Amino acid sequence: MSHPSRWTSRLALVGIATLVFAACTGAATPSPSTPTAPPDATPVTSAAPYDGLAYPETGEAPCGVGDYTGNFKKVTAIDAKTVEFQLCAPDVAFLAKIAFSAFGIQDSDYIAAHMGDGSILDQPNGTGPYKLKAWDRGSRLVLEAFDGYWGEKALAPNVEFRWSDEAAQRLLELQSGAVDGIDNPGADDIETIKNSGSLAFFEREGLNTLYLGFNTTIKPWTNQKIRQAIAMGVDRQRIVDNFYPPGSEVASHFTPCAIPFGCEGNDYYTFDATAAKALLAEGMAEEGITTLTTKIQFRAAVRGYLPDPPQIATEVSQQLKNNLGIIATPELQESGAFLDANSAGTLEGIFLLGWGADYPDTSNFLDYHFGPGSGVKFGKPFDDVAAAIQEGGSASADADRAAAYGTANNLIKEYVPAVVMIHGGSGTAFLADVTGAHASPLSTELFSVVDPGGRDTLVWMQNAEPLSLYCGDESDGETLRACEQINESLYGYEVGGTKAIPSLATECTSNADLTVWTCTLRDGVKFHDGADLDANDVVVSYALQWDANHPLHKGRSGAFEYFPGLFGGFLNPPPPAS
Amino acid sequence: MTASNDSPAMVTADPLAATHPASLWRDTLGGILRQRSAIVGLAILTLLVAMAVFAPLIATHDPTQTLLGFEEGVAKRSAPCIHAFGCPETEPEHYFGTDGNFRDVFSRVVFGTQTSLTVGFTAIGLAILFGTMIGAVAGYAGGWLDNIMMRIMDVLLAFPSLLLAIIIVTALGQGLINALLAIGIVSIPVYARIVRSSVLSTREADYVTAAQALGESTSGILLRRVLPNSMTPLIVQATLGIGGAVLEIAALAFVGVIGNLETPEWGSMIALERNQLFLAPHIILAPGLAITLTVLGFNLLGDGLRDALDPRLNR
Numbered sequence: 001m002s003h004p005s006r007w008t009s010r011l012a013l014v015g016i017a018t019l020v021f022a023a024c025t026g027a028a029t030p031s032p033s034t035p036t037a038p039p040d041a042t043p044v045t046s047a048a049p050y051d052g053l054a055y056p057e058t059g060e061a062p063c064g065v066g067d068y069t070g071n072f073k074k075v076t077a078i079d080a081k082t083v084e085f086q087l088c089a090p091d092v093a094f095l096a097k098i099a100f101s102a103f104g105i106q107d108s109d110y111i112a113a114h115m116g117d118g119s120i121l122d123q124p125n126g127t128g129p130y131k132l133k134a135w136d137r138g139s140r141l142v143l144e145a146f147d148g149y150w151g152e153k154a155l156a157p158n159v160e161f162r163w164s165d166e167a168a169q170r171l172l173e174l175q176s177g178a179v180d181g182i183d184n185p186g187a188d189d190i191e192t193i194k195n196s197g198s199l200a201f202f203e204r205e206g207l208n209t210l211y212l213g214f215n216t217t218i219k220p221w222t223n224q225k226i227r228q229a230i231a232m233g234v235d236r237q238r239i240v241d242n243f244y245p246p247g248s249e250v251a252s253h254f255t256p257c258a259i260p261f262g263c264e265g266n267d268y269y270t271f272d273a274t275a276a277k278a279l280l281a282e283g284m285a286e287e288g289i290t291t292l293t294t295k296i297q298f299r300a301a302v303r304g305y306l307p308d309p310p311q312i313a314t315e316v317s318q319q320l321k322n323n324l325g326i327i328a329t330p331e332l333q334e335s336g337a338f339l340d341a342n343s344a345g346t347l348e349g350i351f352l353l354g355w356g357a358d359y360p361d362t363s364n365f366l367d368y369h370f371g372p373g374s375g376v377k378f379g380k381p382f383d384d385v386a387a388a389i390q391e392g393g394s395a396s397a398d399a400d401r402a403a404a405y406g407t408a409n410n411l412i413k414e415y416v417p418a419v420v421m422i423h424g425g426s427g428t429a430f431l432a433d434v435t436g437a438h439a440s441p442l443s444t445e446l447f448s449v450v451d452p453g454g455r456d457t458l459v460w461m462q463n464a465e466p467l468s469l470y471c472g473d474e475s476d477g478e479t480l481r482a483c484e485q486i487n488e489s490l491y492g493y494e495v496g497g498t499k500a501i502p503s504l505a506t507e508c509t510s511n512a513d514l515t516v517w518t519c520t521l522r523d524g525v526k527f528h529d530g531a532d533l534d535a536n537d538v539v540v541s542y543a544l545q546w547d548a549n550h551p552l553h554k555g556r557s558g559a560f561e562y563f564p565g566l567f568g569g570f571l572n573p574p575p576p577a578s
Numbered sequence: 579m580t581a582s583n584d585s586p587a588m589v590t591a592d593p594l595a596a597t598h599p600a601s602l603w604r605d606t607l608g609g610i611l612r613q614r615s616a617i618v619g620l621a622i623l624t625l626l627v628a629m630a631v632f633a634p635l636i637a638t639h640d641p642t643q644t645l646l647g648f649e650e651g652v653a654k655r656s657a658p659c660i661h662a663f664g665c666p667e668t669e670p671e672h673y674f675g676t677d678g679n680f681r682d683v684f685s686r687v688v689f690g691t692q693t694s695l696t697v698g699f700t701a702i703g704l705a706i707l708f709g710t711m712i713g714a715v716a717g718y719a720g721g722w723l724d725n726i727m728m729r730i731m732d733v734l735l736a737f738p739s740l741l742l743a744i745i746i747v748t749a750l751g752q753g754l755i756n757a758l759l760a761i762g763i764v765s766i767p768v769y770a771r772i773v774r775s776s777v778l779s780t781r782e783a784d785y786v787t788a789a790q791a792l793g794e795s796t797s798g799i800l801l802r803r804v805l806p807n808s809m810t811p812l813i814v815q816a817t818l819g820i821g822g823a824v825l826e827i828a829a830l831a832f833v834g835v836i837g838n839l840e841t842p843e844w845g846s847m848i849a850l851e852r853n854q855l856f857l858a859p860h861i862i863l864a865p866g867l868a869i870t871l872t873v874l875g876f877n878l879l880g881d882g883l884r885d886a887l888d889p890r891l892n893r
Binding site: 166167168172186188189238242300308310311313314315317318322329330331332333 | 643646647654655678680834838839854855857
């Protein structure tokens with residue numbers, strides 16, 4: 001039997017040594033039950049112990065067990081200004097992901113009061129440089145500068161969003177001076193803008209991808225040779241040359257090469273009509289068919305990857321007919337119905353769709369489309385592709401990431417769930433006297449740094465009206481841009497660039513294996529209603545998206561598409577649709 | 579009503595002619611030919627029908643074919659080029675230019691005539707068929723059946739026709755056939771009401787009473803006595819209605835509910851190139867003019883028919 005006093009003193013020494021080590025490394029995972037004092041806590045929180053929330057309240061998410069495919073293990077408010085994210089597996093792109101508009105931080109009390117009745121959708125309460133002034137549905141959205149903003153105050157007192165899906169109308173409004181800036185000028189109008197002394201064009205890097213998708217569980221798309229034949233039989237360069245603005249290029253990989261690790265693996269198929277025909281004949285013989293008649297399904301929404309949807313759909317249809325003898329009738333569908341059908345995997349024809357970067361990481365392109373949580377857009381996900389993508393997203397060494405993404409890209413090329421087509425250039429145009437104008441590669445222009453020539457209101461015209469102003473449950477770029485002015489995430493993206501920089505968090509640091517991220521919140525941040533930002537706001541903002549059974553998991557449609565797309569899956573995922 | 583009674587010129591020229599009544603059609607044609615506007619309408623429609631029938635002979639190119647890679651020197655959205663009018667021989671000849679997909683606009687306009695007229699005639703034909711049946715039964719039977727049928731027609735009439743057509747196409751699914759059915763369905767109430775009112779005014783006529791007294795069956799009276807005498811307003815309305823149907827199909831195609839963009843159709847041609855209004859207006863002008871001419875033709879002819887068939891205007 002040992003002496004109790006001796007063991008007590010040894011334990012005390014070990015305890016002190018552990019605390020000193022933890023303080024020095026800064027990588028420890030503090031227990032929620034023993035919060036450390038916040039270095040810059042507000043008087044309210046320093047006066048009383050902080051009642052920090054954790055999600056799940058007890059225990060942690062069952063990583064890799066049962067139907068849980070997500071990467072979040074636990075989110076904890078360590079103290080009023082510190083939040084800890086525990087992950088199931090390392091995530092190299094964590095900072096880039098949390099900077100995304102869908103993860104804007106909301107006041108926990110405000111969410112509790114306004115999510116249930118849906119009023120949060122059109123009465124946002126963010127921390128951004130602008131707050132909502134008026135929203136005349138169908139007409140305009142007006143924002144006004146937020147006096148209590150923690151950062152640089154907005155240059156223009158007001159920002160007004162207008163919209164038109166007609167490129168000609170947008171240009172006309174700009175030329176007449178009725179608006180100060182427009183998004184996505186028509187491909188044929190760019191030259192006019194560049195040659196005009198009163199207008200300025202800002203090119204947007206083509207961080208997007210147009211693809212021709214197939215549901216690989218529906219015949220004849222079950223046949224890989226037929227899919228490969230189509231990939232070889234479309235002259236993508238001809239489409240770029242004749243239907244895309246300058247700055248566009250034929251895609252060599254699904255992810256644009258400007259994104260790190262985007263272009264690992266072999267280049268995509270080159271156009272070869274003869275080889276494509278032979279392969280198609282083999283595939284059709286295997287399927288027992290002599291003719292192939294189908295549809296090219298698409299929506300009219302103009303995006304950087306698809307500047308002229310009907311004309312590009314018609315061109316693809318013509319090429320399939322002339323090069324391969326496939327009769328593919330272009331079929332225009334209503335945008336919402338088309339996207340819903342795509343998500344549900346019910347599009348039977350070839351679908352013309354694309355993807356614009358939300359954050360500058362390969363995982364943004366590959367995970368959403370081909371990862372384990374990618375759903376049934378292309379039929380059942382290919383297990384080996386999903387595994388390679390998962391490996392690429394969790395590897396911390398560059399060489400390992402490159403190898404994994406190379407494998408994934410090669411498999412995507414072989415299986416052809418989608419024909420990788422084009423990275424489309426696009427841009428914005430402003431009146432020449434507007435300063436600070438820019439085009440964000442992520443299509444999230446920040447208007448607080450734009451001065452509309454000394455005028456009171458910066459009038460911006462984009463393609464479409466925002467769907468709501470709660471972006472946790474939105475995926476539409478026009479909506480995200482509006483949210484970006486009102487809400488902020490823990491990190492943000494640099495103006496006109498893709499680098500993730502601190503926003504509501506002054507920094508987020510990780511442990512060595514990138515599975516625990518600790519974020520320190522900025523002091524003095526207020527929501528538009530005057531409430532202070534604290535760590536519980538962050539926990540609730542994430543928890544309601546993460547847990548499909550959370551009482552506040554409502555949003556606009558309840559789909560919360562981005563969370564599972566970026567972080568692998570929901571906690572308590574809904575049963576798969578039959 | 580007989581044609582002889584409506585033709586005072588014939589009566590004064592030869593009183594015996596009254597014993598040889600002229601046909602409705604011959605009389606109508608005579609009435610039309612007496613009006614310049616109706617002649618213009620008839621000429622326009624004759625031209626359009628000929629264009630539709632002989633489209634493969636008139637069109638210079640395949641209307642769905644992208645000419646890029648098939649025709650040397652073809653340019654996207656090129657201006658009209660007619661060699662006889664001084665366009666250089668080195669440039670490919672396209673009477674109305676080319677569109678954004680390097681297709682010949684003239685050929686698409688010519689084949690678009692087929693689409694528009696087919697939809698117009700078929701949709702209104704269906705509307706007349708069902709509208710006549712509904713109107714005749716409702717008007718002749720009267721009572722609760724009349725009430726129910728006409729209230730249903732009132733409900734259909736309560737919606738703006740284009741909106742109702744869009745709703746129907748949305749419900750039935752995209753496509754030209756469904757659009758045609760939608761236009762036909764929304765047109766039914768107009769014809770049902772016209773026929774019903776004619777039936778109501780003729781069912782008490784002496785010749786109907788006489789037929790009833792002679793023991794003729796109800797269906798016989800309806801088909802042989804009542805309906806032939808309700809034809810005049812129906813023909814006039816149908817002529818005007820086809821013009822309206824052409825406009826409606828163009829509108830449906832413009833808003834994109836037809837779905838298929840390859841079929842040459844005037845409304846979708848305008849929709850596809852509407853952003854080029856200032857850069858290449860000729861691409862929009864050609865199908866726009868075709869729609870205008872067609873509707874004008876039917877309207878002029880309809881007005882002429884109304885005047886020719888109205889006994890009060892023939893005095």
